Amino acid sequence: MAAEIREGLLAQPRPWLPCKYFYDDRGSALFEQITRLPEYYPTRTEEAILERVAGDVVAATRPVELCELGSGVGRKVRLLLDAGSSLGTLKRCVLLDINATVLAESVRSLEGDYPDLSVRGVVGDFQDDLAALGPGGGRLALFLAGTIGNLHPDREVPGFLRAVARQLRPGDAFLVGLDLVKDEGRLEAAYNDAAGVTAEFNRNILRVVNAALDADFDPDAYDHVAFYDRDRAWIEMRLRARHDQRVRVPGADIELTLRRGQEIRTELSCKYTRPTFEARLARTGLRLESWLSDAESLFALALLRRSA
Numbered sequence: 001m002a003a004e005i006r007e008g009l010l011a012q013p014r015p016w017l018p019c020k021y022f023y024d025d026r027g028s029a030l031f032e033q034i035t036r037l038p039e040y041y042p043t044r045t046e047e048a049i050l051e052r053v054a055g056d057v058v059a060a061t062r063p064v065e066l067c068e069l070g071s072g073v074g075r076k077v078r079l080l081l082d083a084g085s086s087l088g089t090l091k092r093c094v095l096l097d098i099n100a101t102v103l104a105e106s107v108r109s110l111e112g113d114y115p116d117l118s119v120r121g122v123v124g125d126f127q128d129d130l131a132a133l134g135p136g137g138g139r140l141a142l143f144l145a146g147t148i149g150n151l152h153p154d155r156e157v158p159g160f161l162r163a164v165a166r167q168l169r170p171g172d173a174f175l176v177g178l179d180l181v182k183d184e185g186r187l188e189a190a191y192n193d194a195a196g197v198t199a200e201f202n203r204n205i206l207r208v209v210n211a212a213l214d215a216d217f218d219p220d221a222y223d224h225v226a227f228y229d230r231d232r233a234w235i236e237m238r239l240r241a242r243h244d245q246r247v248r249v250p251g252a253d254i255e256l257t258l259r260r261g262q263e264i265r266t267e268l269s270c271k272y273t274r275p276t277f278e279a280r281l282a283r284t285g286l287r288l289e290s291w292l293s294d295a296e297s298l299f300a301l302a303l304l305r306r307s308a
């Protein structure tokens, strides 16, 4: 973590922080609050699509194992577990998340509600630790919420998809949730909610850095900024310094001066279309089998298949 934070904070022309550091216990709770905000349509839209298609997805893939990357509270996986119960093929469920507390709670609650299922939690980074999942075979991997949008579309997504494909056997499947390109006003509202929860989530990354690296960021000295970049088709979140400040990060061995108005990038949230996502699949070993969306085309689930 120290090396990553150091690299990000020293970056020119604009410092950045890896968005996985939003998710300590407070950040995870704030994300859960975000999912219930009136402006934040992705969660409820994805859940409605899943409710509609879960039966078809399990019938088409006949999974022995469900495996969710960045599983959070593990609510959505239940829709597939329930749909799969009549099939009789499902034996295992693996959840991987960077937040150990949330993961343990999700595993405990799935074990309680699905006593015949073998449930395993893996604390790890889905960009580095996929090998911990072990080899595939009868696997249906899930990457929901549009979290793939938080990976850089050119620099990170292709390598991530290849790494997922390595943990799948030919015929195994990968269900990916994608937030779609849409009206700019609707996108920007989802990341600038009236209640200010997203702003608090954004500032939380500074609290995480403070706690882990003994830094002295004053989170309240930063404004939340979130805007849609139409050319890159992504929402970018930043923190803008309200006044000049000197910040010490002893755990990463740095001190920096931030001028009033200077911004730190904290998150990208890329929005896709079917063609832009399909283009990312080239040479990954994954092919698009079906595209499942809502009536307004706000969000989509892409069902991918590991090719032979």
Ligand code: SAH
Residues within 6 Å of the ligand: 019, 020, 023, 028, 031, 035, 043, 069, 070, 071, 072, 073, 074, 076, 096, 097, 098, 099, 102, 124, 125, 126, 127, 144, 145, 147
């Ligand atoms: N799948 C859930 C949660 C999505 S929020 C849902 O659909 O609502 C993103 C989740 O990914 C959080 O639980 C966060 O802790 C986790 N996460 C973020 N970056 C991660 C990383 N690099 N590796 C593993 N988990 C990560």
Ligand code: AVI
Residues within 6 Å of the ligand: 034, 042, 145, 146, 147, 148, 149, 150, 191, 198, 201, 267, 268, 269
């Ligand atoms: C987890 N991820 C898909 C969310 C998103 O929309 O990019 C995280 C988030 N950031 C701000 N609000 C929600």
